[in-house]
């Protein structure tokens with residue numbers, strides 16, 4: 001493995017040791033498409049089962065100690081925020097060697113949100129949505145979380161359906177009020193996610209990174225942008241967005257997944273590994289220039305419909321480590337020297353050489369040196385975990401309930 005000059009293997013190892021990836025509770029559960037839901041016997045149904053799966057992923061990868069939770073799906077009564085029940089979830093996570101990561105409010109499932117949550121024309125519905133987010137801040141405080149992750153389904157399907165500027169101002173008011181609540185906590189941050197379309201098909205209230213950044217700036221210093229790699233239109237240069245947000249001090253975190261057409265939620269690297277590498281390359285380059293790690297929350301947001309949930313999660317974690325390691329091999333000085341000569345070919349070659357390096361043997365050694373399996377996926381398969389939990393969890397799932405179809 002060819003290292004950039006002035007960098008030792010220890011540099012790579014140290015940075016990898018600080019590269020943690022948060023897995024999402026919902027990635028372990030049965031989830032579906034708009035058209036149907038195929039149940040897996042081993043899929044988790046309760047928060048206890050989701051945490052157990054997350055612990056299994058952390059057990060073989062060693063880099064996933066945090067689990068994102070979803071307020072509506074993971075807490076009794078959609079939160080209800082019964083402090084003892086909430087504390088029990090935190091304790092359970094702790095007993096498994098995990099911590100609760102980002103808190104994800106839900107502003108898209110209640111019937112009242114059909115025409116929007118914080119951008120709804122009805123002030124009572126807007127109030128309810130803001131109230132839920134502020135309760136989510138309280139939930140995060142109880143669980144020791146420092147991150148609120150915000151995604152909105154808000155948008156319209158037809159021209160004329162909504163007053164776009166009015167909705168923008170309501171969105172901004174909601175973020176302002178939420179920021180006040182976040183600022184009262186010790187160190188919580190709020191991350192604002194964007195998406196160009198779906199479920200709304202005409203306009204989405206936070207359609208791209210620029211809108212998310214404008215809302216975050218207006219809200220205050222605790223608000224940053226969350227880049228979900230699947231939330232971009234085809235052909236979008238995501239690493240450009242990442243570089244821009246880094247330079248503006250506005251990049252708060254990622255939701256990793258891969259995609260071919262839209263928000264496909266595929267495992268990382270299954271379609272475009274070079275893009276994930278180019279994103280990491282921008283991060284590594286900025287960190288080298290600053291001499292310090294960037295404060296970025298690395299999170300996975302995937303819903304695996306076809307692959308077994310836990311295996312898919314391990315694949316994605318291992319893929320992220322692989323492309324991050326490749327990015328750590330980029331000789332940025334060589335690229336810069338080539339640029340000085342206007343040598344486009346060699347500047348690109350510095351990037352491509354690192355990507356072409358097979359880092360899997362190095363990562364296997366790295367894992368072994370930390371007492372982890374060299375190949376997390378193979379070790380996980382050999383552990384028999386999936387068969388074991390499928391036997392425990394599957395019985396109740398086999399009865400067709402008619403609840404898995406689209407209409």
Ligand SMILES: [Mn+2]
Nearest residue numbers: 193228255301
């Ligand atoms: Mn996401």
